[in-house]
Amino acid sequence: MKKISWITAASLVVANMIGTGVFTSLGFQLLEVQNTWTILILWIVGGIMALIGALVYAELGTYFRKTGGDYIFLSETLHPSIGYLYAWISLTVGFSAPIAIAAMAMNDYMNPIFNAGIFPGLIFLVLIPMVHMVSVHRSGQFQNLFTLFKILFLLFLIGLGFFFSSSVENPSFDFSDTWKSEILLPGFSVSLIYVFYAYTGWNSAAYILEEIKNPQKDLPKALIGATSLVLILYVLFQWVVLKHASVDELSGQVQIAEIAFHNLLGSEWGKWIGILIGFQLIATISGYAWIGPRITYAMAKDFKFWSPLAKLNSNQIPVRAILLNTLVSLILFLSGSFEQVMIYAGFVLQVMGTITVYSSLKVKETSGFRTPFKPYLQYIYIIFSTAISIYIFWDKPMESLAGIGLMVLGLVIYYFDKKNQR
Numbered sequence: 001m002k003k004i005s006w007i008t009a010a011s012l013v014v015a016n017m018i019g020t021g022v023f024t025s026l027g028f029q030l031l032e033v034q035n036t037w038t039i040l041i042l043w044i045v046g047g048i049m050a051l052i053g054a055l056v057y058a059e060l061g062t063y064f065r066k067t068g069g070d071y072i073f074l075s076e077t078l079h080p081s082i083g084y085l086y087a088w089i090s091l092t093v094g095f096s097a098p099i100a101i102a103a104m105a106m107n108d109y110m111n112p113i114f115n116a117g118i119f120p121g122l123i124f125l126v127l128i129p130m131v132h133m134v135s136v137h138r139s140g141q142f143q144n145l146f147t148l149f150k151i152l153f154l155l156f157l158i159g160l161g162f163f164f165s166s167s168v169e170n171p172s173f174d175f176s177d178t179w180k181s182e183i184l185l186p187g188f189s190v191s192l193i194y195v196f197y198a199y200t201g202w203n204s205a206a207y208i209l210e211e212i213k214n215p216q217k218d219l220p221k222a223l224i225g226a227t228s229l230v231l232i233l234y235v236l237f238q239w240v241v242l243k244h245a246s247v248d249e250l251s252g253q254v255q256i257a258e259i260a261f262h263n264l265l266g267s268e269w270g271k272w273i274g275i276l277i278g279f280q281l282i283a284t285i286s287g288y289a290w291i292g293p294r295i296t297y298a299m300a301k302d303f304k305f306w307s308p309l310a311k312l313n314s315n316q317i318p319v320r321a322i323l324l325n326t327l328v329s330l331i332l333f334l335s336g337s338f339e340q341v342m343i344y345a346g347f348v349l350q351v352m353g354t355i356t357v358y359s360s361l362k363v364k365e366t367s368g369f370r371t372p373f374k375p376y377l378q379y380i381y382i383i384f385s386t387a388i389s390i391y392i393f394w395d396k397p398m399e400s401l402a403g404i405g406l407m408v409l410g411l412v413i414y415y416f417d418k419k420n421q422r
Contacts (some may be wrong), residue, residue: 021198053064062368068298095292161240
């Protein structure tokens with residue numbers, strides 16, 4: 001099997017991170033906080049937490065050296081039931097929900113011109129996973145191409161935003177000292193929910209370790225380099241959107257980028273910016289469609305109930321796992337609302353990610369990458385992430401309870417499932 005370079009692994013991370021969150025989250029945040037410093041602090045804090053997570057996952061990945069990500073890490077360090085739970089969550093929401101959300105957002109951005117209802121997102125949701133049924137080499141080529149478009153497009157928007165002066169009568173800029181009180185409000189923590197979701201994907205390359213040429217060296221480069229790049233792009237992009245739209249225009253809106261660039265370029269060009277935002281989500285759908293089934297496959301090798309999904313094609317691709325992951329994405333796409341699915345997925349992933357970072361404390365010695373300042377960075381992440389999870393539950397109890405119910409169901413299935421004999 002031809003393996004991928006660290007550049008392709010990094011492009012996978014970038015593609016999974018730069019998705020719907022950066023183009024949609026700001027409108028929800030402005031319902032809670034309005035100071036520009038507060039907004040920028042939100043995105044910097046979220047990026048630092050993602051970077052800490054990337055450092056931790058680089059250590060775990062280079063220690064275990066197996067495809068499967070959190071499933072492997074949690075099964076080996078804590079208990080097989082915890083790893084099983086993560087694989088169950090990955091199948092039902094962790095990697096299927098971001099695909100569904102990206103497809104929903106694709107519809108929102110493309111319909112002003114195409115007026116095709118649910119079909120733009122539906123078509124890409126179904127067709128893109130088929131690319132990943134061919135070979136790892138083909139998956140890498142496809143991912144690199146659309147991730148390059150994603151990065152260049154975001155840089156283009158940032159460049160436009162900085163080059164042109166604002167034509168908005170009351171732009172969203174507010175550099176007063178009200179940020180000092182805003183960061184203490186519950187709304188600040190609620191806003192971090194959306195930021196953390198926007199940074200989801202910083203661990204992507206850790207799920208396909210056996211498909212990377214030299215994971216000992218390439219995994220840390222891919223995770224840390226890609227996460228650092230995305231942090232910079234995210235902060236610059238929020239600045240540009242705030243510069244070219246007012247708080248009243250953006251608050252509560254999903255298509256914040258289209259609003260800002262409508263003001264900057266006019267209605268016709270603003271619509272085409274929306275089309276391109278929808279188009280760049282191809283890389284996001286592709287990234288999650290690539291890595292999600294690998295976790296399902298890792299679990300299927302170990303447990304009888306899922307063992308039919310462990311079958312590989314001639315190019316060592318888990319086609320059945322890809323098909324099931326696509327089916328779950330399709331169900332979420334057809335049944336859920338954008339914000340509900342985002343909160344639902346965000347809460348569950350936040351909890352499980354925190355547990356995985358905790359599991360890294362069980363790794364005492366490693367010949368691979370080691371998290372700097374261990375265990376202090378882990379403690380910072382765990383405390384911060386736990387606080388966010390509590391706020392999510394407090395602010396969105398129904399979605400959070402649905403997530404907890406899903407986790408309980410996964411543990412029940414584990415109880416009745418049996419391990420395969422090796």
